[in-house]
Amino acid sequence: MTLVLLKLLTATSNCYTATSNVLVFISSSLSSPAKTKFLPSLSRFSVKCSCFFTQTRPRIASNKPTMNLLNRLGFGSARAPENNDSSIPQGPDDDIPAPGQQFAQFGAGCFWGVELAFQRIPGVSKTEVGYSQGFLHNPTYEDVCSGTSNHSEVVRIHYDPKACSYETLLDLFWARHDPTTLNRQGNDVGTQYRSGIYYYTPEQEKAAKESLEQRQKQLNRKIVTEILPAKKFYRAEEYHQQYLEKGGRFGFKQSAAKGCNDPIRCYG
Numbered sequence: 001m002t003l004v005l006l007k008l009l010t011a012t013s014n015c016y017t018a019t020s021n022v023l024v025f026i027s028s029s030l031s032s033p034a035k036t037k038f039l040p041s042l043s044r045f046s047v048k049c050s051c052f053f054t055q056t057r058p059r060i061a062s063n064k065p066t067m068n069l070l071n072r073l074g075f076g077s078a079r080a081p082e083n084n085d086s087s088i089p090q091g092p093d094d095d096i097p098a099p100g101q102q103f104a105q106f107g108a109g110c111f112w113g114v115e116l117a118f119q120r121i122p123g124v125s126k127t128e129v130g131y132s133q134g135f136l137h138n139p140t141y142e143d144v145c146s147g148t149s150n151h152s153e154v155v156r157i158h159y160d161p162k163a164c165s166y167e168t169l170l171d172l173f174w175a176r177h178d179p180t181t182l183n184r185q186g187n188d189v190g191t192q193y194r195s196g197i198y199y200y201t202p203e204q205e206k207a208a209k210e211s212l213e214q215r216q217k218q219l220n221r222k223i224v225t226e227i228l229p230a231k232k233f234y235r236a237e238e239y240h241q242q243y244l245e246k247g248g249r250f251g252f253k254q255s256a257a258k259g260c261n262d263p264i265r266c267y268g
């Protein structure tokens, strides 16, 4: 195990002299041999990268009894029927990007690795992971992982269209995951791992649909990616943000340097 770790660590060392060829890393990051090597025990769990680590989440234990009581009484819980009004979560993302910036939003499986891939793109000024496309307002990670809220794990990208085209983001999106597996990326199974492009403008919608057609020509199986308007974006809990860059579960930081093409260990 230690040897494997050392190898993986030395493999990351070229990142800080980044090249400009952003997409080179893709083929090596598509499959997950590093993940399997890194965490052999994971194969025992036929789950969700993110949900598997739920126990590492900082908990606000003192909230629990109150919440349970409130839930039983029908108050307080996001799942209480009166809070299950989907008009807000199904409404548009009405956040405003900073001047000169645009939003793009993608779902391509566990959001940790997807976010890091987009962080490395020149012209991307900021990334955020979150939940979208579901019907619960203010969902928590547990809500999303329960599979009942129909949220997707998404990455919202802030980019400067003068420095990075939407097509560049689309190219990374297609290369980064398998768009032919419904509600699934590898071992991660569930509606929150569905493949989706969530557009903000008619131009993005058009480009997304065209790129899907192009990508379909290169694949034998049918693409199941959904292309829908971006809905309300619920920023995920802070510990999920830039999770892999910060070191993931084991504290091994992964470079977010622009142009870095090191393989991404999606479990940290």
Ligand SMILES: *[C@@H]1O[C@H](CO)[C@@H](O)[C@H](O)[C@H]1NC(C)=O
Pocket (backbone or CB within 6 Å): 079, 080, 081, 084, 086, 135
């Ligand atoms: C919430 O509403 C959706 C439809 O909008 C429904 O499918 C789901 O079962 C509801 N969940 C609860 C817990 O009421």
Ligand SMILES: *[C@@H]1O[C@H](CO)[C@@H](O)[C@H](O)[C@H]1NC(C)=O
Pocket (backbone or CB within 6 Å): 133, 150, 226, 228
């Ligand atoms: C979940 O959301 C997707 C759109 O993102 C929709 O196509 C699907 O029907 C929804 N599923 C349920 C059970 O509401």
